[in-house]
Amino acid sequence: MNRKRAANGFAKAASFLCVLLLPLCALNAAKKGEEPKATSIPLPAGARAKARSVFSDIKPRIIDLIEDGSPRSLEVAARLMHHSDVSAYTDNEKTLLQACALMMEFCWPSYQANWNCPDIRGSNYYTNVMFSVRNGLYEAPASDELIANLLPCLCLFSAPKNTACYASVAASLEKVLGQKSASVAANYMMAALLNRQGKNAKALTHLRLALEKDSSNKDILALQMKVCIALGRYDEALATGDKLLAADPQSLPALELCCDAYYAKGDMVRAGDLAAQILMLDSRNGKYLLVRAETAMDGGDYVKASTLLDAYSRGGKSDKSFYLLRSRLQSEWNKSPASAGETLGQALLKYPDDTELMLAAAKVASDGDMKLVGKTALEFARAVLKKDKSNKEALRVCIAELAKEGSYEEAYALSSGFKGDVAVLHDHIAICLGLGKNDEARELALSFYNKNRSDPEAQKSYLKVLVATGRKAEAEEMIASLMDGADTALKSFLYYEKSFLGANDKEAVACLRSSLTQNPRNTDALTRLYEIYYEKQDWKRAQYYLKQVVALNPSNKKALAMSKKLDKIINN
Secondary structure, three states, rough: OHHHHHHOOOOOOOHHHHHHHHHHHHHHHHOOOOOOOOOOOOOOOOHHHHHOOOOOOOOOOHHHHHOOOOHHHHHHHHOOOOOOOHHHHHHHHHHHHHHHHHHHHHHHHOOOOOOOOOOOOOHHHHHHHHHHHOOOOOOOOOOOOOOHHHHHHHHHHHHOOOOOHHHHHHHHHHHHHHHHOOOHHHHHHHHHHHHHHOOOHHHHHHHHHHHHHHOOOHHHHHHHHHHHHHOOHHHHHHHHHHHHHHOOOOOOHHHHHHHHHHHHOOOOOHHHHHHHHHHOOOOOOOHHHHHHHHHHHHOOHHHHHHHHHHHHHHHOOOOOOHHHHHHHHHHOOOOOOOHHHHHHHHHHHOOOOOHHHHHHHHHHHHHHOOOOOEEOOOHHHHHHHHHHHOOOOHHHHHHHHHHHOOOOHHHHEEEEHHOHHHHHHHHHHHHHHHHOOOEEEEEEHHHHHOOOOOOOEEEEHHHHHHHHHHOOOHHHHHHHHHHOOOOOHHHHHHHHHOOOOOOOOHHHHHHHHHHHHOOOOOOOHHHHHHHHHHOOOOHHHHHHHHHHHHHHHOOOOOHHHHHHHHHHHEEE
């Protein structure tokens, strides 16, 4: 037994001597020009981190809570550091209490720090970080400590537009998550960063990790809604919204996100209802004034939409959405393409390359047969297609404008590839008639009509083909069958087409006047009456009908040119 103890004592002594002699051996090796061999002495688990830690005097439980960073964890950490006597706080406790309050303020705005933070005398790395965060700056970590890497990342929230710090923040958060993968604060901040970078699928992964430990956190749930909306997962977003509203039915952020989800989903009724609730809480909220105006317009309440747009403009704002809605109101309610064009012209001066505005301008310019900021509808549509070759709305405008100017071959080439699109199909049928491709026109129109006999557009296209191809008996029979039960707009169209079936001008004029009785604004009927009287050289009556065409659309270039020509004839 004594020999064994002696042997153990000798081994320990030898080990101690080896430790003392290792640096000397390495030095001698260096002097001889030899490469010193790497030597490692194993340390107990966690010993390296503790030796390096600035907060070694703080209980590990408190550090763990702060590293987790959830509102509840921060609150518990602060309570564990509390002293009734202010003089009892250590400098590190003061620093950490301030750090916890800073995290609560910027990371968790839905919660409040309910503890006192004693003043800190002097400065250290952590006080410098907190000062930088408040000024929207990223302070590089002074060590690999988790808290040292976590705190600078709060600049994501104090300066959300400072994209220059994103790479550094991402690197710091990666270090934090490498040490503590379940940190609620780190996962939430990483999700916020990824959301801003458009990486929403990855953001959702981090949000779910954060929610595993803090499932009722309002700020995490709100960001999850935002991310789900961006991913098109509207039902999931709304389910999350229900949780938020169940906890606080008057929560403005939750109401806004739910409104956004319904709007993105296309449920304009629910979006409008929520927008109304938001405006009751915040009557000057410009974004939701516009949402409410749009939903009112969709419901045909143009008076309310006009009032809401006026309220928005009184706030001195005029963004793209406002211009689009105002121009739409002027087109649909005021029936004034000229006013709508003027509004879009102002918008294009502010946003000259905006695709949505250019497309709206193309449609208004096409309807009004006019130029906006010196460009035609066709030029606007082609500019949109240059940016987005598959934009169907722009293609429709191109096809319609080419057909209008008689460029049937080019129009036919475009419309042939979009026969499955209903709006383009009607244009394509008209183009076929213009090119004399009557068989193709009739085949397409008949096929669509047979599948959609109650659709007014299908009825119109097929009737146009019957009239244009001289199938008088079939056309008259169809007109008679549709006339009963037709609304005024359809009746006006039916009488207009019937005017081409009359035996003489007298019958044609009678049909055209019946068309105008149903719809006095039918420019096709007014223009045809002008043409009939012009051919008869009945200048006064021709002028009477042409003036109405110009009054309905003061920007119609063709009508203005015809009016100018007629005025010369009458005046001479």
